[in-house]
Amino acid sequence: MKRRDLLLATLALLFIWQIAAMLVNQPILPTPIQVGAAFIEEMNEGLAGHFLASLWRVIASTLLSILLAAPAGLALGQSKRANDFFAPLIYILYPIPKVVFVPIVLLFLGIGDFPKIVIIFLILFFQILVLVRDQAAGLRPELIRSVRSLGAGRMALFRFVYLPASIPGILTALRQSVGTAVAVLYIAELFATQKGLGYYIYLNGNTLFNYPAMYAGVVAMSLLGLGLYFAVDWLERKLCPWLFVS
Amino acid sequence: MIEVQHLTFGYGHGAPVFQDFSWSAARGEAWAVLGPSGCGKSTLLNILAGLVKPGSGAVRVDGQNLNRPRPQTGLIIQDYGLLPWATVRENARLGLRVRNYYGPDGVHAPKDYTRTMDVEPWLKRLGLLPQAAQFPGQLSGGQRQRTAIARTLALRPDLLLMDEPFSSLDAPTREGLQRLVLELWHETGLTLVTVTHAIEEAAVLGQHILLLNLPPNTHPQIIENPDILQPGYRESDEYVALCRSLRAKLEIA
Numbered sequence: 490m491k492r493r494d495l496l497l498a499t500l501a502l503l504f505i506w507q508i509a510a511m512l513v514n515q516p517i518l519p520t521p522i523q524v525g526a527a528f529i530e531e532m533n534e535g536l537a538g539h540f541l542a543s544l545w546r547v548i549a550s551t552l553l554s555i556l557l558a559a560p561a562g563l564a565l566g567q568s569k570r571a572n573d574f575f576a577p578l579i580y581i582l583y584p585i586p587k588v589v590f591v592p593i594v595l596l597f598l599g600i601g602d603f604p605k606i607v608i609i610f611l612i613l614f615f616q617i618l619v620l621v622r623d624q625a626a627g628l629r630p631e632l633i634r635s636v637r638s639l640g641a642g643r644m645a646l647f648r649f650v651y652l653p654a655s656i657p658g659i660l661t662a663l664r665q666s667v668g669t670a671v672a673v674l675y676i677a678e679l680f681a682t683q684k685g686l687g688y689y690i691y692l693n694g695n696t697l698f699n700y701p702a703m704y705a706g707v708v709a710m711s712l713l714g715l716g717l718y719f720a721v722d723w724l725e726r727k728l729c730p731w732l733f734v735s
Numbered sequence: 736m737i738e739v740q741h742l743t744f745g746y747g748h749g750a751p752v753f754q755d756f757s758w759s760a761a762r763g764e765a766w767a768v769l770g771p772s773g774c775g776k777s778t779l780l781n782i783l784a785g786l787v788k789p790g791s792g793a794v795r796v797d798g799q800n801l802n803r804p805r806p807q808t809g810l811i812i813q814d815y816g817l818l819p820w821a822t823v824r825e826n827a828r829l830g831l832r833v834r835n836y837y838g839p840d841g842v843h844a845p846k847d848y849t850r851t852m853d854v855e856p857w858l859k860r861l862g863l864l865p866q867a868a869q870f871p872g873q874l875s876g877g878q879r880q881r882t883a884i885a886r887t888l889a890l891r892p893d894l895l896l897m898d899e900p901f902s903s904l905d906a907p908t909r910e911g912l913q914r915l916v917l918e919l920w921h922e923t924g925l926t927l928v929t930v931t932h933a934i935e936e937a938a939v940l941g942q943h944i945l946l947l948n949l950p951p952n953t954h955p956q957i958i959e960n961p962d963i964l965q966p967g968y969r970e971s972d973e974y975v976a977l978c979r980s981l982r983a984k985l986e987i988a
Contacts, residue, residue, distance in 0.1 A: 635816025639830035640843040731820045731870040
């Protein structure tokens with residue numbers, strides 16, 4: 490995607506927003522300029538802290554899910570027997586919308602960062618597990634045979650074949666689920682916390698009726714999602730240059 | 736170099752592919768193993784590579800019984816076996832990286848192995864320097880197979896096994912690579928075993944041709960072909976006559 494096109498699309502969205510705000514002409518839809526001003530002001534007033542709290546929860550849960558799901562996916566992808574055993578379990582759990590676990594996780598884990606991290610972890614874990622497993626299982630036996638013929642045992646196969654082969658799967662999983670993760674984070678932050686963008690948006694919109702500040706929170710949450718998406722894009726270009734050559 | 740003694744091997748409950756089969760090859764020889772699909776030629780190669788365990792009987796390479804891949808044996812396969820995420824240079828280094836990873840343990844790398852990552856002479860010899868920074872997806876089939884050859888030869892094998900190495904390549908590329916392999920065989924003095932279903936390839940790459948028939952194979956049929964290094968051999972009457980005779984033998988089988 491060209492930067493110029495992204496910039497034009499952003500300008501077009503802001504333009505539509507401006508027109509809509511002018512047509513609605515009510516406090517519940519401030520103009521982009523009002524929201525921009527509120528965003529800068531609120532960033533100094535504590536929005537930055539809420540942003541960092543949400544960012545930390547996403548990053549921590551992402552790292553945790555990669556750390557646990559990637560090795561599990563690799564193990565299942567390498568061993569047909571293990572996969573045959575676990576596949577029905579994953580098949581049942583994978584499609585369940587993890588957002589319904591929010592109240593349960595909160596009931597069990599209470600307040601603080603940890604339950605929020607666990608909820609996002611649940612979403613990312615299955616996505617990464619399944620994609621990495623399929624990627625590892627899809628490696629051609631001929632490739633494995635030829636690398637074995639170079640002297641590679643189990644450890645070297647893991648290090649030089651399965652591990653690098655799992656990276657695109659991890660990144661695809663993150664790309665697919667980062668949006669859902671941020672959405673569920675919003676829901677999770679509505680409960681049992683006074684830190685995070687979800688709390689901030691709800692507080693300003695439904696308690697303080699400070700709509701420009703509420704919109705500033707929405708912008709911050711969008712920037713969080715977008716930033717994570719761009720980060721995955723950037724990582725993919727850095728770590729998988731072979732996917733981008735013609 | 737290779738000794739197969741009283742080998743019996745089969746898959747599952749079917750008829751054995753080899754039954755009390757014995758065959759041997761001396762160091763520095765170039766062998767072609769020719770036969771129709773399902774005759775067991777790839778099985779034989781996998782056994783020699785240490786990737787498949789022989790059922791009963793003994794298979795020795797350089798005096799050692801085979802239990803696992805031997806570090807001094809190189810294997811070239813039809814679909815190259817390159818890592819798609821690694822450049823030509825990184826792919827050529829893969830065998831060395833595996834050896835460096837384990838160190839000279841005598842199992843994954845020879846005991847006298849000294850750590851190195853230098854593959855430049857092989858990239859140069861195989862004409863791959865201009866492509867060294869490219870990924871396999873950017874290469875032609877011939878360049879991919881040359882990368883696989885560079886990767887294998889960088890390990891300085893004394894036995895090179897090739898399984899239908901050039902079957903998926905077009906005729907001019909195939910002939911170029913066959914010439915290259917013969918030159919490398921001549922230069923390095925390694926023992927070469929090429930498995931092929933193509934009569935012409937067997938006649939070009941096999942100083943000795945081992946003909947396999949539909950299973951079970953009980954004794955080796957060997958055809959001598961001493962002139963493969965003679966200039967213009969591919970156009971000679973001997974070559975044409977050999978191909979005709981091999982074709983006849985395959986048709987009878």
